[in-house]
Amino acid sequence: MSNTWVKIYTSQQFIKSEIVRQVLVDYEIDAVLMNKQDSSYKFGNVEVYVHPDNFDKAVEIIIQNEL
Template sequence: MESDWVKIYTSTNFFQAELVKQLLTQHEIEVVLMNKRDSAHNTFGQVEVYIHQSNFSQAIEILVLNDINP
């Protein structure tokens, strides 16, 4: 991944991370999910949401307005 991407959200719940991705995508922010969960058990690890650094302020504002703790 390029160096100008920043992690904006982390969760152990894949579906919560996907909801964050969809919310940001609706506001035309490009999002990448990195699933770092254990593939054998799917109970360990986290899912991380990354955005381009230039969209950071806008993304934080969107998350806060939607009561999502970044």
């Protein structure tokens, strides 16, 4: 992943990260997932990244929606 994206959220549960990503997309913020979980045992993290220009707005949305 390029250095132009910043991590905004991390969870060990894929579905939680996907919900955060989808909420951000609903607010017209480009967000991507990076799944760092082991494919066999499902341990590790799933991270959500946004563009640095959207970081403050994304944090505000996450807090407002209690994600």
